[in-house]
Amino acid sequence: MASQSGPNLDPVYFGGIEVDISQFDFSDHSSRxxxxxxxxxxxxxxxxxxxxxxxxxxxxxxxxxxxxxxxxxxxxxxxxxxxxxxxxxxxxxxxxxxxxxxxxxxxxxxxxxxxxxxxxxxxxxxxxxxxxxxxxxxxxxxxxxxxxxxxxxxxxxxxxxxxxxxxxxxxxxxxxxxxxxxxxxxxxxxxxxxxxxxxxxxxxxxxxxxxxxxxxxxxxxxxxxxxxxxxxxxxxxxxxxxxxxxxxxxxxxxxxxxxxxxxxxxxxxxxxxxxxxxxxxxxxxxxxxxxxxxxxxxxxxxxxxxxxxxxxxxxxxxxxxxxxxQFFPKAMRNSPASSAQPRAWPIRLQHIPASQDKDQYTSESKQNLSGSYGTRSGTSC
Structure with a gap:
């Protein structure tokens, strides 16, 4: 409901700023x-x-x-x-x-x-x-x-x-x-x-x-x-x-x-x-x-x-x-073979030198990397 009912209303000032109160619906009492x-x-x-x-x-x-x-x-x-x-x-x-x-x-x-x-x-x-x-x-x-x-x-x-x-x-x-x-x-x-x-x-x-x-x-x-x-x-x-x-x-x-x-x-x-x-x-x-x-x-x-x-x-x-x-081993198992031998993911959260290509990593360097996607001695790391 608009608060203005005629064109001759005096302007309303708020903090020194003229405000058009016609934008207000004073019947709205909703809350968020x-x-x-x-x-x-x-x-x-x-x-x-x-x-x-x-x-x-x-x-x-x-x-x-x-x-x-x-x-x-x-x-x-x-x-x-x-x-x-x-x-x-x-x-x-x-x-x-x-x-x-x-x-x-x-x-x-x-x-x-x-x-x-x-x-x-x-x-x-x-x-x-x-x-x-x-x-x-x-x-x-x-x-x-x-x-x-x-x-x-x-x-x-x-x-x-x-x-x-x-x-x-x-x-x-x-x-x-x-x-x-x-x-x-x-x-x-x-x-x-x-x-x-x-x-x-x-x-x-x-x-x-x-x-x-x-x-x-x-x-x-x-x-x-x-x-x-x-x-x-x-x-x-x-x-x-x-x-x-x-x-x-x-x-x-x-x-x-x-x-x-x-x-x-x-x-x-x-x-x-x-x-x-x-x-x-x-x-x-x-x-x-x-x-x-x-x-x-x-x-x-x-x-x-x-x-x-x-x-x-x-x-x-x-x-x-x-x-x-650890809590859901069956659901998180990659494949039947993974139950026999833990598999280390190549995605690691430890720093990988930009100068090396991922194909150049040896099995030893992969084993030394640890992160949230890998495994170590049968335990996710």
């Missing part, structure tokens, strides 16, 4: 608090469980922690923090919630329409909610960047092809450079990036002074951050596609049974779900421009948490194979 709580709780549980099993598998069966494990742990910390900030209600899940000014963001109206917020504290509520969204974006920067670096680190250790490794090194340099600076040498007023990190410094310093990003009672100088998110998210999707497509041909050429190659490619395709979520997220970025941001931003936040969580989950599934072979 439940959607935030359920979705983010599920993602927290899945991420924590997956990463815990990954580390257990490494420590118990591989007896080694690799660089991608460390990166995934860090990515999980930021993802859980991001999801935790989206959870509604007064109870603190797991006893840990990042707080802003002593209260969680949902206490500042997240998930509720702006016209349902208490009038006496409306300005303070909105300022704190926007500050919360600001912190969420910073957490997203770290979570998604660390996840992509973990994927690249894992690729580097089991694909020896020189050109492939060079491409990954190049992507890594771009990720790190744009994560730190948020722009390239050719950047102008429209910031660009080549990774989902969004440029942590661009996010933090999008306004001058910094508090202008959430304090609408002052007049800061800001970049058009939503437009920047459109551009950066599009490039992010492109890098997701590259990380999905580049290793496919190399994985298919590995000296593995066809069944195992299919499984690896399916797992890689599963990781592309994060890319799909990223594409859908672009369609909802416009909702960050509306005044009813406390309600409209929820879908974008849920998709943000989902993108980070799915990336962590799917990149960790392959690392669970050693543990799966």
């Amino acid at each position: 608090l439940g959607a935030v709580t359920i979705t983010c709780t599920v993602f927290i549980a899945l991420v924590v469980l997956t990463v815990a099993l990954r580390i257990f598998s490494r420590a118990r069966y591989v007896r080694h922690i690799f660089l991608d494990d460390v990166l995934i742990i860090l990515a999980a910390v930021f993802t859980v923090a991001l999801a935790g900030m989206c959870i509604a209600g007064k109870q603190q899940p797991f006893g840990i919630l990042i707080r802003i000014n002593g209260t969680v963001a949902t206490h500042h109206g997240l998930g509720r329409h702006i016209w349902l917020l208490p009038i006496p504290t409306l300005f303070d509520t909105l300022k704190n909610c926007i500050l919360y969204l600001f912190v969420c974006q910073v957490l997203y920067c770290f979570a998604i960047a660390l996840t992509k670096l973990a994927i690249i680190s894992q690729y580097l250790r089991f694909i020896p092809d020189k050109s492939f490794r060079a491409a990954l090194y190049g992507i890594s340099v771009i990720i790190l450079g744009l994560f730190i600076t948020g722009k390239t040498h050719n950047a102008s007023r429209m910031f660009t990036r080549a990774e989902a990190s969004t440029g942590v410094f661009v996010t933090i310093f999008q306004c001058r002074p910094v508090r202008g990003a959430w304090n609408f009672t002052i007049e800061p100088v800001c970049v058009d951050y939503v437009t920047y998110l459109y551009a950066s998210s599009a490039v992010n999707v492109a890098t997701d596609i590259l990380l999905f497509v580049l290793p496919l041909s190399h994985l298919w050429k590995l000296n593995l049974p066809r069944k195992q190659r299919v499984i690896l490619c399916v797992l890689l395709a599963g990781g592309a779900s994060a890319c799909i979520v990223g594409i859908v997220r672009i369609a909802y970025l416009h909702q960050l421009r509306v005044l009813d941001v406390t309600y409209q931003s929820v879908v974008c936040l849920i998709l943000t948490v989902g993108e980070c969580s799915l990336g962590i989950i799917f990149v960790s599934i392959a690392a669970l194979r050693p543990m799966a072979r």
